[in-house]
Amino acid sequence: MSLNRDRAETAFTFKGGMLPMTVMELTSGDPERVRAQLAGKVSQAPAFFQHTPVVLSVERLDEPHLALERICAVCRAHKLLPVAVRGGPDPVKQSAWALGLGWFPPQESRPKAVETSPAEPVVEVETELPLAVAEGGQTGGRIHRGTVRSGQQVSAPEGDLVVIGAVNPGAEVLAAGSVHVYGPLRGRALAGIHGDREAGIFCHDLHAELLSVAGTYKRLEDIDPRMLGASVQVQLREDQLRISALT
Amino acid sequence: MINNLSGNRKFILAKIIVVTSGKGGVGKTTSAAAIATGLALRGNKTVVIDFDVGLRNLDLIMGCERRVVYDLVNVIQGEAGLNQALIRDKRTENLHILPASQTRDKDALTLEGVEKVLNDLAEDFDYIICDSPAGIERGAQLAMYFADEAVVVTNPEVSSVRDSDRILGLLSSKSRRAEQNRDPVKEHLLITRYNANRVDDGDMLNLEDIREILAIELIGLIPESEAVLRASNQGVPVVHDDKSDAGQAYLDTVARLMGEEVPLRFHAAQKRSLISRMFGGGGRR
Numbered sequence: 164m165s166l167n168r169d170r171a172e173t174a175f176t177f178k179g180g181m182l183p184m185t186v187m188e189l190t191s192g193d194p195e196r197v198r199a200q201l202a203g204k205v206s207q208a209p210a211f212f213q214h215t216p217v218v219l220s221v222e223r224l225d226e227p228h229l230a231l232e233r234i235c236a237v238c239r240a241h242k243l244l245p246v247a248v249r250g251g252p253d254p255v256k257q258s259a260w261a262l263g264l265g266w267f268p269p270q271e272s273r274p275k276a277v278e279t280s281p282a283e284p285v286v287e288v289e290t291e292l293p294l295a296v297a298e299g300g301q302t303g304g305r306i307h308r309g310t311v312r313s314g315q316q317v318s319a320p321e322g323d324l325v326v327i328g329a330v331n332p333g334a335e336v337l338a339a340g341s342v343h344v345y346g347p348l349r350g351r352a353l354a355g356i357h358g359d360r361e362a363g364i365f366c367h368d369l370h371a372e373l374l375s376v377a378g379t380y381k382r383l384e385d386i387d388p389r390m391l392g393a394s395v396q397v398q399l400r401e402d403q404l405r406i407s408a409l410t
Numbered sequence: 411m412i413n414n415l416s417g418n419r420k421f422i423l424a425k426i427i428v429v430t431s432g433k434g435g436v437g438k439t440t441s442a443a444a445i446a447t448g449l450a451l452r453g454n455k456t457v458v459i460d461f462d463v464g465l466r467n468l469d470l471i472m473g474c475e476r477r478v479v480y481d482l483v484n485v486i487q488g489e490a491g492l493n494q495a496l497i498r499d500k501r502t503e504n505l506h507i508l509p510a511s512q513t514r515d516k517d518a519l520t521l522e523g524v525e526k527v528l529n530d531l532a533e534d535f536d537y538i539i540c541d542s543p544a545g546i547e548r549g550a551q552l553a554m555y556f557a558d559e560a561v562v563v564t565n566p567e568v569s570s571v572r573d574s575d576r577i578l579g580l581l582s583s584k585s586r587r588a589e590q591n592r593d594p595v596k597e598h599l600l601i602t603r604y605n606a607n608r609v610d611d612g613d614m615l616n617l618e619d620i621r622e623i624l625a626i627e628l629i630g631l632i633p634e635s636e637a638v639l640r641a642s643n644q645g646v647p648v649v650h651d652d653k654s655d656a657g658q659a660y661l662d663t664v665a666r667l668m669g670e671e672v673p674l675r676f677h678a679a680q681k682r683s684l685i686s687r688m689f690g691g692g693g694r695r
Contacts, residue, residue: 310625312575312576312578312579312582313572313573313575313576313579314546314575314576314579314580315579315583328625329623329625331572331575331623332572332575332623333572333575333576334575334579349623
């Protein structure tokens with residue numbers, strides 16, 4: 164990347180970062196319903212509402228003229244700071260930019276609904292975030308010891324998957340969170356299978372048939388040959404899988 | 411040593427070894443015949459069973475095709491007794507063959523039926539060698555289900571290695587030992603049709619690549635040899651040709667199966683010195 168050259172003379176450098184981010188998935192465009200539900204949330208977990216940055220996901224809505232500024236105002240009134248909008252048609256994207264918010268393209272794979280309690284949920288807060296910690300939630304991961312052989316599938320429907328051994332050609336390893344392989348990765352590895360875009364794949368000796376994070380994938384053919392055989396991490400950056408050496 | 415007198419055998423159970431591969435044509439039947447014959451030549455009472463119902467071959471390789479009357483399916487379905495179906499090998503003492511049916515299909519085999527046959531044989535034999543059909547379907551799964559040990563036959567070729575990997579996965583999940591949470595099936599890698607010169611030329615996978623992927627212990631390496639084809643067509647298991655490289659390699663394999671330590675042979679290319687192999691490993695054209 165030429166962006167980072169001549170560090171001594173520049174005022175800044177661009178860096179990719181992994182930051183925890185709460186996604187507020189709207190299932191109603193009515194600001195009053197959002198307000199009512201947020202008021203209840205604040206009383207449940209007041210520690211969470213401390214100018215917490217959130218991404219407003221409008222992918223489930225089908226309203227071209229969303230009252231985005233009113234929804235943002237409701238959020239701010241409850242100490243949530245909307246920083247970006249995800250999904251929605253072009254008018255929504257334009258009004259997000261007009262409000263000084265970023266815009267993310269919609270996710271390809273639908274995340275599963277996390278919230279179960281209210282009869283009519285208006286807002287869903289994905290719980291892998293500080294809220295989950297505050298409520299004592301522990302994501303279940305899985306450790307697999309030994310070779311994962313052709314035709315075998317090892318999955319962690321919640322949390323991370325750790326494989327201590329090789330993943331052979333024709334084998335498949337999947338996780339809701341990240342996939343860690345302490346051995347050669349020669350089969351298929353899918354991280355973030357429920358749509359977690361922050362998930363990653365980490366392995367020694369990359370020879371994967373397929374790498375996928377939150378539905379964005381690379382086939383063996385698409386992988387830079389210089390990365391083959393290396394210890395790498397794979398992450399989603401701007402809707403592209405980025406493979407970088409682990410050093 | 412195990413006493414071969416049947417009267418004293420009640421408490422000694424035979425070792426059941428499946429010879430399997432996933433892929434067809436890699437040398438399963440040749441290997442099953444050679445290993446069974448080799449074990450018998452070493453004084454073990456051995457029976458080799460053809461599980462390839464509908465495509466029976468073992469009787470040809472063993473040279474007993476003209477003596478087949480009853481078969482495995484007849485025994486399972488109660489149409490014949492075990493002793494009627496077992497064929498005594500003419501060349502080798504202690505060796506019996508239980509042929510497959512050529513006219514039935516693999517659905518004629520039942521898990522209970524196979525178990526009963528194996529239990530009955532276990533009382534009289536030291537080793538039961540199960541020659542598995544190709545594939546991963548019912549026939550192959552029945553052949554491996556009761557195994558204590560498995561010989562996974564692999565050619566130095568990517569598709570064969572992948573299929574062997576698949577079979578190893580099934581052995582660790584679909585065998586009786588796996589289902590009963592007993593010690594896992596002891597897995598052995600047998601590489602056949604190995605041509606060291608072609609490996610050096612990069613036409614074939616080398617020994618280390620195969621071992622690295624399959625990650626199981628190597629029990630033997632059989633060089634590609636004219637002796638194997640000749641033996642098959644003559645119906646004489648290749649171990650009888652003890653002058654041939656393949657025959658010797660199978661005898662080494664049998665010795666290792668019996669727990670002996672035998673150095674590996676036939677893995678080096680011809681006409682290349684040890685030094686050049688050690689230091690010139692990259693000398694592939």
